[in-house]
Amino acid sequence: MNPIASGRLERLREFARPDRVFDFMAPAQSPVDVRHGPILYLEDVSVSFDGFQAIHRLNLTIDDGELRCIIGPNGAGKTTMMDIITGKTRPDSGQVWFGSRHNLLTLDEPQIANLGIGRKFQKPTVFEALDVTENLELAMAGDRRIWKTLLARLDHEGQARIDEVLETTGLTAQRHRPAGVLSHGQKQWLEIGMLLMQRPRLLLVDEPVAGMTEPEMHRTADLLTRLAGQQSVVVVEHDMGFVRSIARRVTVLHQGSVLAEGSMDEVAGDPRVIEVYLGGDEETA
Numbered sequence: 001m002n003p004i005a006s007g008r009l010e011r012l013r014e015f016a017r018p019d020r021v022f023d024f025m026a027p028a029q030s031p032v033d034v035r036h037g038p039i040l041y042l043e044d045v046s047v048s049f050d051g052f053q054a055i056h057r058l059n060l061t062i063d064d065g066e067l068r069c070i071i072g073p074n075g076a077g078k079t080t081m082m083d084i085i086t087g088k089t090r091p092d093s094g095q096v097w098f099g100s101r102h103n104l105l106t107l108d109e110p111q112i113a114n115l116g117i118g119r120k121f122q123k124p125t126v127f128e129a130l131d132v133t134e135n136l137e138l139a140m141a142g143d144r145r146i147w148k149t150l151l152a153r154l155d156h157e158g159q160a161r162i163d164e165v166l167e168t169t170g171l172t173a174q175r176h177r178p179a180g181v182l183s184h185g186q187k188q189w190l191e192i193g194m195l196l197m198q199r200p201r202l203l204l205v206d207e208p209v210a211g212m213t214e215p216e217m218h219r220t221a222d223l224l225t226r227l228a229g230q231q232s233v234v235v236v237e238h239d240m241g242f243v244r245s246i247a248r249r250v251t252v253l254h255q256g257s258v259l260a261e262g263s264m265d266e267v268a269g270d271p272r273v274i275e276v277y278l279g280g281d282e283e284t285a
């Protein structure tokens, strides 16, 4: 083996130790049944932490292929809601369904990820020492025993998927660069690309444009709007300019419940939303 290939193999082995667990690694299946309703359905969900009710009788419905923005003041329950959907937090009461077949409250985090719910946290968690393509290889769907996945020769389909995701995320020119030298925006797109490798049905994206430059924000808006349709996308974001640029339907959370829902113009003009969140200047909310 030539020295470059051997070095690459070593680095992959290092990241592919069987004892390491990656929450993004679960392969997606798509048995979710949306023929008779939404892809995500939360009904009357409540959860308290030490007597403090973080989520209070929350109802939320996301349609298949929809792009939904969730906004709301600090402490409104946005993160807790994502935690409930992904199985990190168990609600005290209520129902959470993925399509009409999967009761998410009966499943643990890996099982929920397996069904095709991908979550992108605010801070990028790419593997900086690996190049862009290697990061995507790591996230490749199909085999949960990642070290085996990594060491196996990429089949034609896998290679085509990597090319497709590089194209989608605008990272084709960066494919051989170490992730550590990418800009903040490029790292965020790479992490979204890593989720896409699993062909998720639902993407939960937490504050995607925090810390981004204006041009990076535009590209992120373009990326997320393109992803919707092929998968459902739920975006939690505080930057109202960004939300306005991508939003079709916006849900406003307040004190763990839905305060308002509708188009950006509808919620931005709602006096209750203005009072608790947007204030006089929505751009600085």
Ligand SMILES: Nc1ncnc2c1ncn2[C@@H]1O[C@H](COP(=O)(O)OP(=O)(O)OP(=O)(O)O)[C@@H](O)[C@H]1O
Pocket: 049, 050, 052, 053, 054, 072, 073, 074, 075, 076, 077, 078, 079, 080, 081
């Ligand atoms: N594990 C926990 N234990 C105790 N309280 C918690 C826990 N998780 C969340 N909370 C509380 O629940 C409330 C909702 O928090 P959450 O993080 O979901 O809000 P958020 O809308 O995501 O806020 P932000 O916009 O600041 O991220 C907050 O008051 C928070 O302090």
